[in-house]
Amino acid sequence: MYQYNEQDQSLINDRVAQYRDQTRRFLAGEIPDEEFRALRLMNGLYIQRQAPMLRIAVPYGLMNSTQVRKLADITRKYDKGYAHVTTRTNIQLNWPKLEEVPDILAELAEVQMHAIQTSGNCLRNTTTDHFAGIVPDEIEDPRPWCEIIRQWTTLHPEFAYLPRKFKIAVTGGPEDRAASQVHDIGLHLVKNDAGEVGFEVLVGGGLGRTPHIGKVIREFLPQKDLLTYLEAILRVYNLNGRRDNKYKARIKILVSALGVEEFAKLVEAEWDIIRDTETRLTDEHIDRIKGFFEPQPYAADAVDGLAVLGNQLEDDAEFRVWYERNTRDHKVAGYRAVIVSLKPHLKAPGDITDVQLDVVADLADKYNFGEIRSTHDQNLVLAHVAAGDLYNLWKSLNDNNLARPNIGTLTDMIVCPGFDFCSLANAHTLNVADQINQKFDDFDYIYDIGEIKLNMSGCINACGHHHVAHIGILGVDKKGEDFYQITLGGSSREDASLGKIIGKAIPQADVADTIETILQVYVEHRAEEERFIDTVRRIGVAPFKERVYAPVN
Numbered sequence: 001m002y003q004y005n006e007q008d009q010s011l012i013n014d015r016v017a018q019y020r021d022q023t024r025r026f027l028a029g030e031i032p033d034e035e036f037r038a039l040r041l042m043n044g045l046y047i048q049r050q051a052p053m054l055r056i057a058v059p060y061g062l063m064n065s066t067q068v069r070k071l072a073d074i075t076r077k078y079d080k081g082y083a084h085v086t087t088r089t090n091i092q093l094n095w096p097k098l099e100e101v102p103d104i105l106a107e108l109a110e111v112q113m114h115a116i117q118t119s120g121n122c123l124r125n126t127t128t129d130h131f132a133g134i135v136p137d138e139i140e141d142p143r144p145w146c147e148i149i150r151q152w153t154t155l156h157p158e159f160a161y162l163p164r165k166f167k168i169a170v171t172g173g174p175e176d177r178a179a180s181q182v183h184d185i186g187l188h189l190v191k192n193d194a195g196e197v198g199f200e201v202l203v204g205g206g207l208g209r210t211p212h213i214g215k216v217i218r219e220f221l222p223q224k225d226l227l228t229y230l231e232a233i234l235r236v237y238n239l240n241g242r243r244d245n246k247y248k249a250r251i252k253i254l255v256s257a258l259g260v261e262e263f264a265k266l267v268e269a270e271w272d273i274i275r276d277t278e279t280r281l282t283d284e285h286i287d288r289i290k291g292f293f294e295p296q297p298y299a300a301d302a303v304d305g306l307a308v309l310g311n312q313l314e315d316d317a318e319f320r321v322w323y324e325r326n327t328r329d330h331k332v333a334g335y336r337a338v339i340v341s342l343k344p345h346l347k348a349p350g351d352i353t354d355v356q357l358d359v360v361a362d363l364a365d366k367y368n369f370g371e372i373r374s375t376h377d378q379n380l381v382l383a384h385v386a387a388g389d390l391y392n393l394w395k396s397l398n399d400n401n402l403a404r405p406n407i408g409t410l411t412d413m414i415v416c417p418g419f420d421f422c423s424l425a426n427a428h429t430l431n432v433a434d435q436i437n438q439k440f441d442d443f444d445y446i447y448d449i450g451e452i453k454l455n456m457s458g459c460i461n462a463c464g465h466h467h468v469a470h471i472g473i474l475g476v477d478k479k480g481e482d483f484y485q486i487t488l489g490g491s492s493r494e495d496a497s498l499g500k501i502i503g504k505a506i507p508q509a510d511v512a513d514t515i516e517t518i519l520q521v522y523v524e525h526r527a528e529e530e531r532f533i534d535t536v537r538r539i540g541v542a543p544f545k546e547r548v549y550a551p552v553n
Contacts, residue, residue, distance in 0.1 A: 044115025305388020427475025
């Protein structure tokens with residue numbers, strides 16, 4: 001992973017010192033609330049319903065064990081002993097004290113972490129596939145490109161005050177695990193007819209009040225032109241994006257208003273001006289960044305552990321189920337990627353305690369070259385575990401409530417914190433997640449149902465990505481009571497689509513029963529080996545709507 005140089009560390013240290021003085025002056029009454037608001041947002045600090053919330057940047061979801069141990073220590077010292085993994089692979093603390101945030105930022109700086117640009121109308125954390133660098137069908141590891149973008153975007157003076165927040169995602173192969181098509185910019189590594197590797201560029205994706213799937217504006221962009229082309233897009237948006245209405249300020253609205261062809265023309269015209277400027281990448285710079293992402297020192301004899309693994313899978317049924325659900329193929333023979341489930345039964349999805357953070361750090365050192373990845377699905381990944389180590393790793397994860405074998409199933413939910421924490425939320429989410437977990441606690445049943453993506457948001461801002469879930473749940477307020485709108489047929493993957501609303505919102509008490517009804521319709525209509533999403537697309541939402549809203553006899 002990328003390591004700070006002297007300039008990087010100095011920049012972060014200076015930023016901490018600046019914010020410490022800004023906080024001191026605010027608490028002394030020398031800075032008014034509205035001025036301090038902009039300053040704290042630049043450093044990742046929100047004011048939520050019950051306490052401040054600090055969002056810590058995790059560039060493209062990659063951490064080392066030292067950083068994870070520091071997060072564990074910070075949650076003990078400054079919070080309530082847990083942290084939360086977000087859909088942008090960042091880490092949130094829900095209970096820091098405003099006056100102690102500078103101390104937290106100082107401790108983060110000790111391990112090359114910060115909270116810069118995790119909020120505000122700026123370029124946010126660039127995200128990617130949590131299996132980057134290890135999947136067999138990958139064209140190229142996207143993480144070096146994420147790092148190149150990170151360095152370019154960090155404190156970029158021209159793009160510090162955009163019309164609205166701006167998000168970029170990069171994928172390296174045919175599978176899209178980064179929801180790239182619902183980002184402001186999606187970058188897909190592709191090969192042209194000459195076999196050269198470059199980028200397919202999409203713009204205008206996003207969720208919230210007006211969800212859009214991104215549109216292709218360039219089918220092939222040479223690698224050296226990446227930053228100049230991104231700069232051209234940002235300039236067109238910065239000049240033309242609306243600033244009079246925050247609900248119409250995202251680039252998706254501009255692309256829709258202009259039309260994708262006209263938007264692309266404006267970008268190409270701007271790019272013609274800046275294409276050969278100093279921002280154009282050189283081979284030397286690209287190679288230097290790629291050097292930080294060399295393959296791990298894999299053991300040549302790791303394949304020897306496959307025989308032992310085979311016996312363990314045969315002898316222990318519980319281990320076999322976990323292996324089938326929570327591990328994935330690795331391009332190096334004798335290794336697997338392990339998904340650490342942060343969706344334990346009746347616990348807040350995406351939360352991890354200080355003790356669990358320490359455990360994961362220790363296990364990463366012992367079995368995974370000290371590396372930990374956070375995911376868009378609010379889980380963690382240990383990406384390089386030797387086959388012979390899987391059984392002992394599983395036992396340790398299981399002992400610490402981190403091995404629930406539910407990855408890719410109904411209970412592997414993406415859920416925003418909702419009304420319990422967020423000042424923007426209209427409805428609760430965590431108690432509804434509990435309701436769903438209680439209803440669907442039979443693993444045989446949820447395995448039979450198969451792959452399901454269930455996402456839930458507590459408001460229309462869609463932090464839970466409900467629009468692009470197979471089953472989406474949106475909390476709404478009706479005269480002080482929580483109701484929930486259901487959508488079906490969404491996807492954030494390479495077959496990206498927006499879900500369709502099936503009908504009027506339902507009361508909180510009926511959510512789990514409604515999902516059960518939806519699944520009954522699926523079971524009745526599914527073809528052999530057909531996934532839920534495929535059945536919905538084949539038969540439409542009408543049969544589900546008819547059953548859900550059928551009169552009660």
